[in-house]
Amino acid sequence: MDLGVYQLRHFSISFLSSLLGTDSAALSLDSSSSGASVVAIDNKIEQAMDLVKSHLMYAVREEVEVLKEQIKELVEKNNQLEQENNLLKTLASPEQLAQFQAQLQTSNSPAASSSQAQGAALPPSQAAPQNSGPQA
Numbered sequence: 124m125d126l127g128v129y130q131l132r133h134f135s136i137s138f139l140s141s142l143l144g145t146d147s148a149a150l151s152l153d154s155s156s157s158g159a160s161v162v163a164i165d166n167k168i169e170q171a172m173d174l175v176k177s178h179l180m181y182a183v184r185e186e187v188e189v190l191k192e193q194i195k196e197l198v199e200k201n202n203q204l205e206q207e208n209n210l211l212k213t214l215a216s217p218e219q220l221a222q223f224q225a226q227l228q229t230s231n232s233p234a235a236s237s238s239q240a241q242g243a244a245l246p247p248s249q250a251a252p253q254n255s256g257p258q259a
Contacts, residue, residue, distance in 0.1 A: 136164060 212220070
């Protein structure tokens with residue numbers, strides 16, 4: 124038997140033994156092994172590989188379900204933020220919108236634009252006192 128094939132079989136037997144909880148000495152092969160025991164070992168290796176495959180598929184299915192739920196939550200949050208953004212746009216005065224657009228066009232750094240966007244996204248009840256004077 125070729126040395127590489129023998130080493131592969133020895134590794135497979137060790138792996139199979141660890142999965143099945145059996146003693147590897149009971150499954151070991153040497154050069155005098157009969158064809159029937161080689162077939163039996165091959166069958167057990169195939170069974171172990173099928174078991175590993177089924178466990179991996181189960182883990183992947185679980186992960187897919189978790190990711191689907193996260194996507195659903197993110198889509199809902201995105202829709203909520205879009206509605207809030209549209210509401211703020213409708214409640215903002217044309218002057219506030221023009222000022223916000225000018226700030227976005229003149230900003231060069233991402234940090235500056237995020238702080239400006241947060242300031243511009245204030246609800247009108249908080250933004251209105253800045254632009255309104257005493258009313259008679």
